[in-house]
Amino acid sequence: MFFASFGFLFLFSTYALAIDCPLVEIKEFKSNPKSFMEAPLRKYDENCEPTSFSLFDNKSISDKSFIAKKDQARKSVCHTNTDGNQVCLASISPGDDVLKGRAPIETLDRAENLVDPQYLVKNINAMESLGLMQGRVNTQPWSDWYWPIAVGQLSFRYNDNNMMSAYSMKSPDENSVWTWVNEWHKQSMPEDVNLLSPSEKYDLLVGDTNYTLTKKMLQAGSYYQQNFGKVESWMGLCHGWAPASYMLPRPVKTLPVTLDNGSVLEFLPSDLKALGTLLWANGLQSTRMVGGRCNSSEPEKDEETGRVIDQNCFDTNPGTWHMATVSEIGKKGSPFVMDATFDYEVWNHPVLSYSYKYFNPKTYNYANTFEEGNVNLADFDEDKFKNYRSKDANSVVGIVMEVVYLIETEPQRKSYDSATMDAKSRVQYVYDLELDEKGNIIGGEWYTDKHPDFIWTPYTGSKANSVVDEYIAADQISLQNISRVRQLAPYASAEGQPIARVVEALMKAASE
Numbered sequence: 001m002f003f004a005s006f007g008f009l010f011l012f013s014t015y016a017l018a019i020d021c022p023l024v025e026i027k028e029f030k031s032n033p034k035s036f037m038e039a040p041l042r043k044y045d046e047n048c049e050p051t052s053f054s055l056f057d058n059k060s061i062s063d064k065s066f067i068a069k070k071d072q073a074r075k076s077v078c079h080t081n082t083d084g085n086q087v088c089l090a091s092i093s094p095g096d097d098v099l100k101g102r103a104p105i106e107t108l109d110r111a112e113n114l115v116d117p118q119y120l121v122k123n124i125n126a127m128e129s130l131g132l133m134q135g136r137v138n139t140q141p142w143s144d145w146y147w148p149i150a151v152g153q154l155s156f157r158y159n160d161n162n163m164m165s166a167y168s169m170k171s172p173d174e175n176s177v178w179t180w181v182n183e184w185h186k187q188s189m190p191e192d193v194n195l196l197s198p199s200e201k202y203d204l205l206v207g208d209t210n211y212t213l214t215k216k217m218l219q220a221g222s223y224y225q226q227n228f229g230k231v232e233s234w235m236g237l238c239h240g241w242a243p244a245s246y247m248l249p250r251p252v253k254t255l256p257v258t259l260d261n262g263s264v265l266e267f268l269p270s271d272l273k274a275l276g277t278l279l280w281a282n283g284l285q286s287t288r289m290v291g292g293r294c295n296s297s298e299p300e301k302d303e304e305t306g307r308v309i310d311q312n313c314f315d316t317n318p319g320t321w322h323m324a325t326v327s328e329i330g331k332k333g334s335p336f337v338m339d340a341t342f343d344y345e346v347w348n349h350p351v352l353s354y355s356y357k358y359f360n361p362k363t364y365n366y367a368n369t370f371e372e373g374n375v376n377l378a379d380f381d382e383d384k385f386k387n388y389r390s391k392d393a394n395s396v397v398g399i400v401m402e403v404v405y406l407i408e409t410e411p412q413r414k415s416y417d418s419a420t421m422d423a424k425s426r427v428q429y430v431y432d433l434e435l436d437e438k439g440n441i442i443g444g445e446w447y448t449d450k451h452p453d454f455i456w457t458p459y460t461g462s463k464a465n466s467v468v469d470e471y472i473a474a475d476q477i478s479l480q481n482i483s484r485v486r487q488l489a490p491y492a493s494a495e496g497q498p499i500a501r502v503v504e505a506l507m508k509a510a511s512e
Helices: 002-006 027-031 033-038 058-062 065-074 124-129 161-170 177-187 198-205 212-219 222-228 238-247 269-282 318-331 489-493 500-511
Strands: 078-080 086-088 134-136 255-258 264-267 287-291 337-339 347-359 374-376 395-407 423-435 441-446 454-458
Touching: 027 033, 058 065, 134 318, 161 177, 177 212, 177 222, 198 212, 198 264, 198 269, 212 489, 238 269, 238 347, 238 454, 255 500, 269 500, 287 318, 318 347, 318 395, 318 423, 318 441, 318 454
Parallel strands: none
Antiparallel strands: 078 086, 134 347, 255 264, 287 454, 337 347, 337 454, 347 395, 374 395, 395 423, 423 441
16 A cells, blocks of 8 residues: 555664774775666665665666656755845756866865855864764754655644544555545544644644645645646655754654643644644745756766766765765764765755775775875876866875765654654765865765765754744744734745744744
8 A cells, every 4th residue: 555655664773973884895896887886875774784765666766767756856946045045956057167077176066065164174184183084963853754745745644543544444546645635634524633634733723714734735736636647655845854853953742732712732743843844845944055956867977987977967076075074064063964866765864973984996995094095196097087086186085984864754643752763774975085285175086876966954043934934023922822823824824834933932842
C-alpha cells in the first residue's frame, strides 16, 4: 500500500564523531576512475549498517528522471536576501566568463556566502591545529516528516485511527491518494478535536471557521492532479523542515490550549513541528546560499575519469564545501542544509556533524598526517585531474569526509519528543583540495559525481514570516489571547502560511 512507502529507520544509538563506518576503498578510483565516479554513495545508519531509502520509484532512479523532477520542484524555491531582493534557484547560474570544464571557486560558490567572516577558516593547517578535523553542531535539530502534497500536507490526520484504518483498508494507489484524502475531508469530521490534523488545529486556534489553511493544504495537489493525473509521493515540504529544525526550538511536550468555547485543544510535538515546517517552507525569509542546481540527467563528462565538465552541474566546489562545513559546523557549531542533485536519497537535509581523514592522491593510501597526504603538483604527472586544476594550486591533499545528517521521521502520536527520537544517516564524500603554497584552500576535485550541489542556511537570528506578521506587534500574541489575529489569519492561510508569531509562541511554550 502507498503508506508503506513512508517507512523510516528510527535510530537510538549514541553518535561518535570519529569515522567508525567502513572507509571507502580509494584505490578503486585508481583502477577504474569512471566507475568509481559514477557509483552510488554508500550510506549507513548510526550503527554503520548499510542503508538505502528513496521516495522515488525504481524507474525514476534507473532512467535518472528523478533529477528533472527534483529540479522542477527546486525552481519554485525562492528566498529573500538581506537587501530585499528575491533569489530563486531557477535563476542561479555561473558567470559567462567561466572557462568550460574548469572549476575554480567562483562568485556563487564561495564559502563567504554562507559563513560569517569571524568563523571562516580557509587554511588546511589551521583547521588541524584548531582541532577542526571533526565537528558537531551545538544543538541538534529535530526530525520531522516532509508532509507530502499527496496526502494533503498538514491536513493529514495522522492521529485519527478511523481515517488511518479506512486509508489502510482502501489502500489507494499513487494515482488516487490525493483524491481519496480530499473526499475523506469532505465526508468526515472526528468528534474529538484532538484527532484533527495540524492545519485543522491551527484553524481552530485562530478562530477560522472556514478552515482556510486546511483548504489551502488540500488544494496544493490540484495542479499536479489535473495536469499529470496524480500527485507524486515525493513532493512535500522538506525545504521547510530542514531550516525549521534548527531555527525553531524543539517542542518537547504536548501543549494544551484552551479555546474561546472552553474546549481544550492539544498540540502534540508533531503538530507543532508540522506548523514550523510549513512556516519555513512558505514564509518570507532571508537565506544564504552557495552553489547552483543542475537539471541535466546526462551532463557532459570527461571520458577518462567521468568527471562532470558541465559547469552548471559541477557545483559545489569541494574546496567551498570543505571550508563551509568545517567553519559553520566545526567552529561555529551551527547546522546548514545540503541538497544533492544526482543523489536520489539526499534532498534538503540539515547537517549535524562531520569527520575527515587524509589520503594521498598519488598513492591512494590513507594518511595519518597531512604531510603524508599532501602531494606537490610539480611532482604529480599522473594526476587524473591535471587539466582542471587551478593555475594557482601548489599541492593537493585527499579527503574522505564522513557526514551525518538528519533524515525525516513520520509524525508521532506521542506527548513528548527528544533528540533520541530523531533519525540520522551517514555518508562519505571523497574529494581532494587544491592548496596554495601557504596551505590555503583554493579549489579541489570531486571523486564522485554524487555530492552536495548547493548548501544553504537562513541568516543567523533571522525569522520566517507570513504576509501579515508585519501588522502584529511582538507583544501582541500570547496563548491566552490569540483572538487578536482572527481577522488577519485567513489572509496568511490563503498563502499557505501560518502566522509566524503564533507558531513561535506555541513552539516556545512547548520547549520550556
